[in-house]
Amino acid sequence: MEHYNMNLTLKVWKQKNCKTKGAFETYQVQNISSEMSFLEMFDILNERLIAEGKEPIAFDHDCREGICGTCSMFINGRAHGPWHQTTTCQLHMREYKDGDTIVVEPWRSHSFPVIKDLVVDRTAFDRIISAGGFISVNTGNAVDANAVLVPKDDADDSFAAASCIGCGACVAACPNASAMLFVSAKVSQLALLPQGRPEATTRALNMVKQMDQEGFGSCTNIGACEAECPKGISLENIARLNREYLGSVFTGKASS
Amino acid sequence: MALNSKIPNGSLEKKWTDYKSTCKLVNPSNKRQIEIIVVGTGLAGASAAAALGELGYKVKAFCYQDSPRRAHSIAAQGGINAAKNYQNDGDSTYRLFYDTIKGGDYRAREGNVYRLAEVSAAIIDQCVAQGVPFAREYGGVLSNRSFGGTQVQRTFYAAGQTGQQLLIGAYQALQRQVSLGTVTMYSRHEMLELVKIDGKARGIIARNLVTGELERHFGHAVLLCTGGYGNVFYLSTNAMGCNVTAAWKAHKQGAYFGNPCFTQIHPTCIPVSGDHQSKLTLMSESLRNDGRIWVSKVKADTRKPGDIPEEERDYYLERRYPAFGNLVPRDVASRAAKERCDAGYGVGASRQAVYLDFAFAINRYGKIEVHKQGLANADQGTIRKLGMEVVKEKYGNLFEMYEKITGEDPYQVPMRIYPAVHYTMGGLWVDYELATTVPNLYALGECNFSDHGANRLGASALMQGLADGYFVIPYTLGNAMADEIRNKPVPTDHPAFVEAEKLVQSRIDKLMGVNGTESVESFHKRLGKIMWDKCGMARNAEGLKEAITEIRALRQEFWNNVRIPGEVGEFNPELDKAGRVADFMELGELMCMDALNREESCGGHFREEYQTEEGEALRQDDKFMYVSAWEFKGESDFYMHKENLEYEVVHPSQRSYK
Ligand SMILES: Cc1cc2nc3c(=O)[nH]c(=O)nc-3n(C[C@H](O)[C@H](O)[C@H](O)COP(=O)(O)OP(=O)(O)OC[C@H]3O[C@@H](n4cnc5c(N)ncnc54)[C@H](O)[C@@H]3O)c2cc1C
Ligand code: SF4
Ligand code: FES
Numbered sequence: 027m028e029h030y031n032m033n034l035t036l037k038v039w040k041q042k043n044c045k046t047k048g049a050f051e052t053y054q055v056q057n058i059s060s061e062m063s064f065l066e067m068f069d070i071l072n073e074r075l076i077a078e079g080k081e082p083i084a085f086d087h088d089c090r091e092g093i094c095g096t097c098s099m100f101i102n103g104r105a106h107g108p109w110h111q112t113t114t115c116q117l118h119m120r121e122y123k124d125g126d127t128i129v130v131e132p133w134r135s136h137s138f139p140v141i142k143d144l145v146v147d148r149t150a151f152d153r154i155i156s157a158g159g160f161i162s163v164n165t166g167n168a169v170d171a172n173a174v175l176v177p178k179d180d181a182d183d184s185f186a187a188a189s190c191i192g193c194g195a196c197v198a199a200c201p202n203a204s205a206m207l208f209v210s211a212k213v214s215q216l217a218l219l220p221q222g223r224p225e226a227t228t229r230a231l232n233m234v235k236q237m238d239q240e241g242f243g244s245c246t247n248i249g250a251c252e253a254e255c256p257k258g259i260s261l262e263n264i265a266r267l268n269r270e271y272l273g274s275v276f277t278g279k280a281s282s
Numbered sequence: 283m284a285l286n287s288k289i290p291n292g293s294l295e296k297k298w299t300d301y302k303s304t305c306k307l308v309n310p311s312n313k314r315q316i317e318i319i320v321v322g323t324g325l326a327g328a329s330a331a332a333a334l335g336e337l338g339y340k341v342k343a344f345c346y347q348d349s350p351r352r353a354h355s356i357a358a359q360g361g362i363n364a365a366k367n368y369q370n371d372g373d374s375t376y377r378l379f380y381d382t383i384k385g386g387d388y389r390a391r392e393g394n395v396y397r398l399a400e401v402s403a404a405i406i407d408q409c410v411a412q413g414v415p416f417a418r419e420y421g422g423v424l425s426n427r428s429f430g431g432t433q434v435q436r437t438f439y440a441a442g443q444t445g446q447q448l449l450i451g452a453y454q455a456l457q458r459q460v461s462l463g464t465v466t467m468y469s470r471h472e473m474l475e476l477v478k479i480d481g482k483a484r485g486i487i488a489r490n491l492v493t494g495e496l497e498r499h500f501g502h503a504v505l506l507c508t509g510g511y512g513n514v515f516y517l518s519t520n521a522m523g524c525n526v527t528a529a530w531k532a533h534k535q536g537a538y539f540g541n542p543c544f545t546q547i548h549p550t551c552i553p554v555s556g557d558h559q560s561k562l563t564l565m566s567e568s569l570r571n572d573g574r575i576w577v578s579k580v581k582a583d584t585r586k587p588g589d590i591p592e593e594e595r596d597y598y599l600e601r602r603y604p605a606f607g608n609l610v611p612r613d614v615a616s617r618a619a620k621e622r623c624d625a626g627y628g629v630g631a632s633r634q635a636v637y638l639d640f641a642f643a644i645n646r647y648g649k650i651e652v653h654k655q656g657l658a659n660a661d662q663g664t665i666r667k668l669g670m671e672v673v674k675e676k677y678g679n680l681f682e683m684y685e686k687i688t689g690e691d692p693y694q695v696p697m698r699i700y701p702a703v704h705y706t707m708g709g710l711w712v713d714y715e716l717a718t719t720v721p722n723l724y725a726l727g728e729c730n731f732s733d734h735g736a737n738r739l740g741a742s743a744l745m746q747g748l749a750d751g752y753f754v755i756p757y758t759l760g761n762a763m764a765d766e767i768r769n770k771p772v773p774t775d776h777p778a779f780v781e782a783e784k785l786v787q788s789r790i791d792k793l794m795g796v797n798g799t800e801s802v803e804s805f806h807k808r809l810g811k812i813m814w815d816k817c818g819m820a821r822n823a824e825g826l827k828e829a830i831t832e833i834r835a836l837r838q839e840f841w842n843n844v845r846i847p848g849e850v851g852e853f854n855p856e857l858d859k860a861g862r863v864a865d866f867m868e869l870g871e872l873m874c875m876d877a878l879n880r881e882e883s884c885g886g887h888f889r890e891e892y893q894t895e896e897g898e899a900l901r902q903d904d905k906f907m908y909v910s911a912w913e914f915k916g917e918s919d920f921y922m923h924k925e926n927l928e929y930e931v932v933h934p935s936q937r938s939y940k
Contacts, residue, residue, distance in 0.1 A: 043852065061555045063687075069560055069803070076801045076856070081847050084855060086348065088521040090561045092683060093446055094352040109686070116686045141492055142853040149469065152349050156461040160454035161413045165333045165752045168407035172368060175422030185415040185440055188447060192351055216413045 031057045032124040036071065038083055039131045044139045044147075050129070060120040064107065065090060065097065067119055084143040092116040092256065095191030098198070099144055100131040105195035105254040113193065113256045133198035137205070137241045148194050150240040151208065157236035158229040159212040161222050174220050184218040187211045189257045196251035196259070202243030207251035209233050210267035211259045217270055227277060230270035285538075285911055285925045288713040289393035294379075294931050298397045301714075302757055306764035313338035316763050317771055319486055319501030321473045321528050323350030325445070325744055326727025327507030328452035329751025335459030337756055339763075342499055343456065344468045344488055346523055346858070351453040354509055354521040355747065358445020359566035359680065361427065361437035362744040364402040369426055373434040375399045380932060382742060385431040385611050386707075386735020387885035387901065388934035389541070389909070391927060393714055394732050401753040402745050406438055408752055412451040416440050428571055429740035431611035431939075437741045442566050442680045448744055452751070471497070472858060473528040474789075476504065476535045476723065477782045483532075483723035484772055485779065487786045491858060494851040496783050498774035502766045503722040503759060506532060507751070510706040510728040512545065514866045514873065515818070516810020518703035519551060519564040525862040526869050529710050529729055537718040538911040538923060540711035540731030542869065543877035546738055546886045547819050548704035549615035552687055552697075553635045562702040563687060565638070565680055567740040570608045572643035572673065573697070575599050575615075577636050581626040587637055587696050598622055602896075606939040613737045613886045613899070614939060616701035620819050621897060623700070630698045639696035644669035701819060705743060707734045707886065708876075711911040711925075715758035716750060719911075722762065726750035731909070736885025790850055793860050798843030802860045805840045809833065809863070809870055817874050822890040826878040830871055834918065837867040872912060872920055879922065882906045894936075903934055 033056045041048025055074075058067050065087055072082035087097040097114040101107035107117045122128065130144065138146040176184075188211070196207035213230050216222030222229075245264060252261045290297040308316065316339050320331040323345040331343040345353060365378040378399035383390055406424070410416065416438050417425040426435040440447040459465040470491040477485040477498070485500040511526035512518035533539050550565045576595045583590065598618055600607045610618075619636050622628065629635050648669025652660040655668075670693055674681065684692050710718050710725035712732055718725050727747040734742065772778075816829035840863070848854040883892040883899035884906070892900040909925040 059556055059558060062558045063560070066558045066560050070558060073801055073803060076845060076847055077799075079847075082856065084853060088347055088352060088523050089354060089357045090522060091357055091563050092686075093443070094347070094354070094356050094521065096347065096352055112686060116683070118686060118689070120689055145853065147492075148348055152351075152457060152460075152467070152469070155454060156457040160458040161411065162458065163408075163411045164336045165329075165408060165455075165756070166404075168404070168411035171366070171406045171410040171416075172423050174410075176418055177422055178418045178420050181415050181418040181422075184413075185417075185447070188415050188440075188450060189443060191356075191446075192349065215415065219413050219415065221411055222413050 030060050032060070032119070032122060032126070034058060034122060035127040037127065037129045038143070040083070040143055041140050043142055048140065058119055060118070062119045063090070063115060064101070064117040064119065065115050084145050086145045087115055090115040093191060095193035098133045098146060098194060100133060100198055102129050105133070105198040106256050111256055111258050113191070133194050135197050135203040135242070137203065138194060138197065148192070150242070151192050151194065153240065154205070154209060154233055154236045155212065158225070158232035159216070161216060162225060176219060180218050184215050187215040187218070187259065187263055190259050191257055193256060195254050195256060197242065199250040199254035200243065201248060201250065202246060204245045204251070205237050205240070205242040206245035206264050206267070207255060207259055209237050210263035213267045213270055214263040217266065226270055227274035230267055231274040234271055285711070285923050286713065287391060287925060288715055289391065290714065294392060294396045297393055298400055305757055305761040308760050308763050308767060310338050312767040314340065316340065316502050316766060317342070317500060318759070319499055319504045320344070320507060321486065321505065322353065322507035322509060322727070322729070323453070323456065324353035324355035324507060324509055324727060325449055325452055325747030326729070326751045327353070327505070328449065328456045329748050330505055330507060330726055330755050331465050332452060332455035332459050333752050333756045334759070335462070335464035338464065341459070341465040342468065342501065343465055344471045344473060346470065346472045346491060348470055350456055350467060350469060351450060353449060354524055355445045355449045355744070357521065358744055359442040359564060360429065360568040361439035361444045361741040362405070362448060363429065363436050363739070363741040364406045364438060364745065365399055365436060366403050366406060368424060369435045371434045373436050377434065378402060378436065381432050382733065382739055383735070383932050384937060385737055385739035387737055387899065387937055388735065388903070388907070388929065388932070389884055389927065390733055390735030392929060392931055397754070398733050398746055398749050401749045404753060405745060405748045409448060409451050412455060414440065414447050414451040416447070427568055428609060430567055430570065430609045430615070431606070431739045437568070439568065442568070442677060445744060448748065452748070474531065474786045474861065475782045476532050476720070477778050478535055478720065479772060479776065479778045482721045485774070487782050489786070492853050494849070494854065496786055498779040498783060500771050500774055502763060502769065502771070503724065505724045505726060505755065506710065506729050507726045508729045510709070511866070511869060512703045512706050514809070514870050515703040515813045516806050517554065517559060517562050517814070519548060519562050522561060525865065527862050527865045529725070530865040530869055532710060532718065532720065532723060534914050536720045537723055537725070538711040538913050539708070539872060540909050540911050541708040541736070541876065542873045542912065543817065543880060543887055544707035544736050544885065545703060546612060546705035546707060547616045547701045549612055549619055549701050550638060550699045551702035551704070552684065553630065553632060553700040563683065564702070564704065565684060565697060565699055567612070569638060569677060569680065572676070573608065573638040573640050574642055575608055575636055575638055577622050577627040577629055582633070583629070587629070587639070596627070603939045610939045611737060611739060613888070616819060617888060617897070619701055635698040635700045637696035638699045640673055640692065641696070644673055644693070647672035703814070703818070705738055707731065707736060707738055711909070715761065716755055717758070717762070724755065724759065726755060736887055789861070790857070793844070793857065793864070794846055794850055796841060796844050796846070798845050800843050801845055802856055802863050805836065805844060806859070806863045806866070808836055809867055812836070813870055813873070817870070817877055820888050820890050821877050823878060826874045829874045833867060833871045833874065840864065840867060871918060875920060876910055876912065879910060880906055899937070
């Protein structure tokens with residue numbers, strides 16, 4: 027792989043906090059190596075801003091290996107940037123060439139208020155999990171792990187749903203700011219396992235209710251969420267959620 | 283103060299059972315009156331907070347990330363050990379115990395390690411009940427794989443995302459308690475001081491990282507589950523925010539620090555690509571199940587790996603350690619890689635790398651598939667294709683991650699890997715009850731020093747974190763809290779809280795007041811370089827002494843010249859980082875002192891002066907069979923207490939993986 031250096035123009039959203047209005051600010055960055063990650067490019071810019079006595083750009087990040095789901099950047103109109111199934115921290119600069127302009131914004135959704143610059147508040151997701159995204163089993167109650175057999179395909183599908191990193195890209199990508207992909211991934215993970223069946227319908231119901239309360243938009247089957255999800259969470263999960271949800275309507279639990 | 287590890291009497295197999303049946307209990311209505319602070323929501327913290335909430339305690343949990351689900355446990359890849367013996371390959375509680383003690387190079391406590399092995403099986407049961415989707419076989423049973431330093435298959439896994447799945451399980455259990463009102467969650471909060479009243483831990487001062495406000499929180503007990511301190515090296519496989527701050531503040535308030543120099547350098551990480559490097563990425567140890575490690579037999583070979591014929595390759599781990607081959611423990615594998623690179627056989631542009639090659643595995647799996655599918659005359663292309671599918675199923679996400687970072691396709695060319703800082707065996711000293719030397723202050727998970735001696739075996743940290751949180755602390759905490767039921771919560775206007783908050787405020791003001799010219803990041807990098815060069819994979823007395831001098835000078839420079847932009851009363855990541863780096867600068871010095879004191883090589887601690895003729899670690903059991911537990915006395919002033927290790931069951935010997 028040939029390495030090269032580049033100069034870029036960045037247009038980055040700056041916003042002091044959730045009460046103030048934000049605006050784009052333009053920065054030039056020089057000598058960016060194609061081997062850097064996108065966030066390392068931001069590190070370089072921030073170091074320079076600090077040296078110049080200016081305020082660095084606030085952005086969220088932690089693991090920098092695509093698994094914690096913290097790094098939320100909307101890059102040139104796409105959640106986590108152009109690479110398929112890739113978080114911002116895993117995006118590398120060899121994607122870009124000398125002279126490119128890159129526009130970076132925070133996730134935009136009423137349910138994810140901006141804290142500062144590119145940092146948003148995603149605690150709505152935690153509240154949705156609290157509403158029912160679990161199996162009600164206290165520590166110490168478990169039977170032997172192999173006592174209940176789980177067909178490999180179910181376990182694999184459950185795992186695929188469980189690999190959601192809670193990043194919120196699905197919400198950011200959706201024109202309605204719907205959180206259906208996130209919610210359906212959790213509902214599916216648990217509904218696919220025998221251990222999760224007893225609560226499957228109430229779980230779906232309670233999580234959807236909380237999702238609505240948080241002000242996320244409704245799902246109109248656009249599919250932008252799946253296309254932009256860094257973990258390839260499938261739309262099939264939404265279909266499964268709808269089945270579980272309808273199940274709860276038929277059993278009358280929905281009105282309780 | 284004399285150290286008492288409080289290991290129960292009796293035979294190894296009965297210690298924990300006896301403890302559980304005789305420890306004091308707190309009845310349910312009293313538990314509701316007892317408030318517990320849990321700092322950290324990784325595997326250790328989330329499992330502890332959930333389990334204690336279930337028991338009825340009033341829990342407050344804290345983490346610095348925006349959600350408890352993002353603790354760095356999320357990044358653990360390879361798996362979690364448990365002595366289930368599902369493979370019928372001779373595993374048992376004793377064997378897991380023995381492997382862990384031996385893997386730790388005989389620097390861990392028998393009693394603790396046996397308990398860990400004993401509760402391991404229940405962890406898997408618990409996680410499955412919570413809906414953790416572990417990998418399974420076609421028959422529906424759980425699947426296992428091998429990890430380094432063992433000869434059985436006892437590692438449970440969920441592709442290369444085991445930590446993620448376990449943490450999500452614990453996080454869900456935690457959120458369930460949040461909904462039931464037993465746990466209150468404080469995310470984007472950082473603990474900056476421990477509050478002590480009458481010598482006991484009674485609360486913390488935390489900074490709300492969004493508003494910058496300082497908050498006082500009372501707890502009858504405080505549990506630190508704040509993870510490891512590998513970021514003292516700047517570059518490591520840890521997350522950017524991993525820090526020692528909470529543990530360090532506790533240390534300065536009287537909690538002894540155990541074996542600070544015991545650091546694990548992981549052999550298989552993606553090499554550094556340049557000065558811009560901000561962190562290092564692990565390629566899971568599980569890859570050594572199927573990948574073969576090699577370098578060219580020719581020094582500074584410039585050929586492409588594919589052009590180097592078989593007979594000119596040096597599979598140096600298989601050559602040096604035929605019994606364990608590519609699956610030797612981490613410390614051994616890391617040193618062997620360093621040895622080859624130092625000798626001039628490194629590969630890639632930087633020459634600081636070795637190959638991890640999957641061509642053989644792809645071929646072997648391909649042949650098995652061909653056989654299974656009855657394709658008698660399959661050509662090489664078909665074999666490769668089918669083999670690649672098997673490898674993809676096992677390690678697909680790791681291969682993708684490698685390709686995203688390096689731009690190279692590891693299905694076609696061997697991975698380039700090099701050792702990197704990964705885990706810290708050292709940590710707050712705790713006794714059998716996970717209690718530190720400050721009454722009512724506990725340490726769980728990677729934050730404590732307890733179970734891994736001088737080297738941790740792969741897939742044992744996840745096990746330890748969950749053992750501590752789900753199965754140990756619910757008992758040992760009760761034993762102490764039984765004496766607290768008459769003690770009402772202390773109002774947070776108590777002078778101790780006021781004082782502690784003032785201390786934190788003045789430290790922040792001091793940091794902001796320096797107004798120098800150099801960024802926090804730059805200081806962190808400089809500290810990391812000293813640590814890596816002189817207190818890293820190989821250490822010697824001279825280098826360590828130099829490091830201590832250099833760190834002191836750097837610390838002074840930091841306090842005179844650091845520049846922190848922004849304001850105190852707002853979201854300010856540079857300020858958060860400054861506090862953490864300031865603590866790392868103090869810890870770094872202690873690590874070097876500990877490494878200097880320990881005149882032997884054991885596990886991850888390799889003193890160049892103490893090695894065998896073949897370059898293996900040479901322990902000095904007669905002089906150093908102890909845990910060094912350091913007491914903070916003042917700046918650059920630490921006093922070492924010794925906890926002698928007694929081996930009643932296992933007989934320490936020169937560790938051999940040949
Ligand atoms: C890349 C990688 C791969 C790994 N793979 C494996 C594996 O396959 N198997 C295995 O057994 N082990 C593995 N390990 C090791 C293992 O993951 C960790 O040792 C373990 O997860 C640590 O868990 P913990 O709960 O102690 O800490 P963490 O998960 O690190 O959690 C620390 C918590 O403390 C909080 N915190 C820290 N400081 C503060 C503060 N001052 N104030 C408030 N909160 C604070 C954080 O917010 C976080 O919630 C791996 C480690 C890494 C880095
Ligand atoms: S479903 Fe995908 S995009 Fe949405 S939170 Fe989960 S991982 Fe992120
Ligand atoms: S920083 Fe963790 S996923 Fe990007």
